Amino acid sequence: MSSREPMWYCHECNAEMRPLMMPDPHCASCQGTFVEKMENPADDPREFSHGLGDEGFGGIPDYLEQMFSMPPPGVNPSMFGGPRGPTRSPTGGLGGSTRSRSPGSTPPGSGFRFEMHRGPGGGSSTFIIGGAPTLGRTPGTRPGGPGVDPVPNMSDYIRRNEGPTRDGEIQGQLMMQFLQMLRAASGNRAGGEDPFAALFGGMAGGPDGRMGDYVFSQEALDRIVTQLMEAGNTHRPVPATEEVIAKLDTDVLQEKSPLLEKDCAVCKEQFSLQTEDPDEQIVVTLPCHHPFHQPCIIPWLKSSGTCPVCRFALVPQPDQQASGSQPPGGSGGPSQGGSGTSGSPPRSPPPPSGSGPAPGAGSSSGGGGGGFLSNIFGHLNPLGGHGSSHSPPSTNNSRGPSNRNSTRRSTRGPSGDDVPGSWHDFLD
Amino acid sequence: MASISARRLRKELSEIHVEGCPVGINLLSADNFEQWLLSLEVMGESQYPGEVFALKFRFDPNYPISSPAVQFVVDGKYTSPVHPHVYSNGHICASILGNEWSPVLSVIGICVTLQSMLASCKKKERPQDNDRYVLHAPDNPKKTRFHYDVDTV
Numbered sequence: 001m002s003s004r005e006p007m008w009y010c011h012e013c014n015a016e017m018r019p020l021m022m023p024d025p026h027c028a029s030c031q032g033t034f035v036e037k038m039e040n041p042a043d044d045p046r047e048f049s050h051g052l053g054d055e056g057f058g059g060i061p062d063y064l065e066q067m068f069s070m071p072p073p074g075v076n077p078s079m080f081g082g083p084r085g086p087t088r089s090p091t092g093g094l095g096g097s098t099r100s101r102s103p104g105s106t107p108p109g110s111g112f113r114f115e116m117h118r119g120p121g122g123g124s125s126t127f128i129i130g131g132a133p134t135l136g137r138t139p140g141t142r143p144g145g146p147g148v149d150p151v152p153n154m155s156d157y158i159r160r161n162e163g164p165t166r167d168g169e170i171q172g173q174l175m176m177q178f179l180q181m182l183r184a185a186s187g188n189r190a191g192g193e194d195p196f197a198a199l200f201g202g203m204a205g206g207p208d209g210r211m212g213d214y215v216f217s218q219e220a221l222d223r224i225v226t227q228l229m230e231a232g233n234t235h236r237p238v239p240a241t242e243e244v245i246a247k248l249d250t251d252v253l254q255e256k257s258p259l260l261e262k263d264c265a266v267c268k269e270q271f272s273l274q275t276e277d278p279d280e281q282i283v284v285t286l287p288c289h290h291p292f293h294q295p296c297i298i299p300w301l302k303s304s305g306t307c308p309v310c311r312f313a314l315v316p317q318p319d320q321q322a323s324g325s326q327p328p329g330g331s332g333g334p335s336q337g338g339s340g341t342s343g344s345p346p347r348s349p350p351p352p353s354g355s356g357p358a359p360g361a362g363s364s365s366g367g368g369g370g371g372f373l374s375n376i377f378g379h380l381n382p383l384g385g386h387g388s389s390h391s392p393p394s395t396n397n398s399r400g401p402s403n404r405n406s407t408r409r410s411t412r413g414p415s416g417d418d419v420p421g422s423w424h425d426f427l428d
Numbered sequence: 429m430a431s432i433s434a435r436r437l438r439k440e441l442s443e444i445h446v447e448g449c450p451v452g453i454n455l456l457s458a459d460n461f462e463q464w465l466l467s468l469e470v471m472g473e474s475q476y477p478g479e480v481f482a483l484k485f486r487f488d489p490n491y492p493i494s495s496p497a498v499q500f501v502v503d504g505k506y507t508s509p510v511h512p513h514v515y516s517n518g519h520i521c522a523s524i525l526g527n528e529w530s531p532v533l534s535v536i537g538i539c540v541t542l543q544s545m546l547a548s549c550k551k552k553e554r555p556q557d558n559d560r561y562v563l564h565a566p567d568n569p570k571k572t573r574f575h576y577d578v579d580t581v
Contacts, residue, residue: 222564237527266492266531267432268439296432299493300531308530 009045010035240305240314245298253281259291265309266296288312433491434461440534453539462487466539470546482506483542485535495529497570498538510552513545517562519569521555523576
């Protein structure tokens with residue numbers, strides 16, 4: 001071939017051909033423009049097809065091959081009935097590959113259709129799954145003359161296995177059984193990498209109502225949405241590791257310790273030498289200088305590696321970036337309730353019962369919303385006082401006061417019943 | 429030794445009895461350490477003049493390490509405030525009740541926060557997905573994973 005003018009390759013026909021230059025190259029067979037000149041032997045488009053056939057789908061189990069095989073060339077493809085549009089007679093391309101019309105011309109409701117080509121010289125298989133209204137045909141018209149023993153097509157296959165059905169119809173239930181059967185069969189093939197197992201991966205169709213990418217019950221959909229949300233939930237607190245906890249500053253209370261004047265913010269009790277539990281005389285002081293009873297703080301750190309008082313992060317917390325990157329006072333997106341999107345400056349909530357914001361808490365990045373935590377901290381005397389006397393160095397940390405002051409709320413996202421269309425809302 | 433929650437709640441209760449509740453907040457019932465009821469009223473100029481709501485707090489034995497389950501009471505007597513973060517079944521979408529919970533917060537602290545939330549509301553409306561959520565909502569709002577956006581409502 002190298003001695004001749006290079007051939008062209010039509011990716012729609014999967015065949016070599018000489019294009020019609022009009023003036024751009026068009027496939028001589030299908031008039032398509034997805035054609036490629038085969039000039040570089042190192043990048044032969046046929047190799048792709050080869051690869052697909054020999055590696056990608058090389059493991060097509062025989063039974064599937066049988067089940068799905070198109071009738072040999074020459075047999076009227078209309079025997080497939082149903083989605084009559086997509087299938088044409090073989091076009092004389094290399095290997096007699098079957099091809100489909102462009103998707104635009106596929107009649108609506110013709111179902112999901114894909115083809116497998118086994119490269120030049122190989123055959124091809126066309127699968128049509130679903131589709132309206134029928135894959136069937138009348139029994140008398142079984143194709144193939146004398147000497148031809150046609151492989152069963154899908155409707156034959158199902159009819160044989162499921163007993164008599166109404167002719168010419170594959171109902172959803174039947175299709176499901178068929179697909180389940182496929183799965184069962186591929187499951188029996190020990191060890192083999194069955195492409196169909198991957199294709200219909202995880203297809204149980206059974207109690208969990210799932211089949212591949214499809215779900216058949218609200219419950220199953222909820223589960224999937226929940227999984228997705230868990231996967232994408234970047235706001236869940238990250239617990240402190242044992243290693244981090246082990247390195248924390250730990251003291252045993254002694255007479256005249258300055259700690260004795262302070263409270264543990266978790267149990268709100270003052271540190272004391274007179275405690276029933278000797279563990280409560282062990283005080284853990286976090287790097288932000290906030291002290292806690294050891295039995296109070298350890299369980300918390302194992303659920304969230306932050307200081308309960310100032311949210312100093314002992315381990316990187318996922319919402320640091322998230323909250324830090326949010327525009328101050330910005331509304332949370334299209335899902336936001338109207339009151340957040342008005343664009344007018346937010347009104348600060350009135351301070352509760354006359355107690356001001358906690359000293360040391362920075363002014364809010366978010367305007368009105370920022371007042372909430374400072375309100376709380378302000379309210380929680382004497383905690384606020386302790387906080388101020390310590391003026392924790394949290395401003396030097398990645399999670400500064402401006403972060404912690406923004407209270408985040410939303411109307412979004414109850415896990416059970418969201419719809420895919422709103423997933424963009426979770427990407428923040 | 430009493431559970432952590434009982435000890436801490438006893439402490440909170442005694443502070444409430446000694447110091448009283450902030451203005452607009454009243455303790456309705458605290459007969460045990462599993463469920464408390466408080467009433468909530470927004471003081472001053474607001475979208476909720478004269479409206480009194482009730483908050484139900486449910487505590488598990490790990491309180492305050494784990495957050496309480498907090499919701500507005502919806503029964504014959506009380507209704508859920510119409511607010512962009514409050515569902516008609518009383519569930520509240522507030523980060524401090526979820527992943528921004530801190531054991532420093534307390535029952536009164538939560539009430540104050542929610543009071544502020546209502547006070548700063550500019551437009552009385554339900555969350556966009558209210559109907560859908562309420563239809564499928566779990567009994568315990570803690571089982572809902574809300575998604576929180578930064579906002580200043």
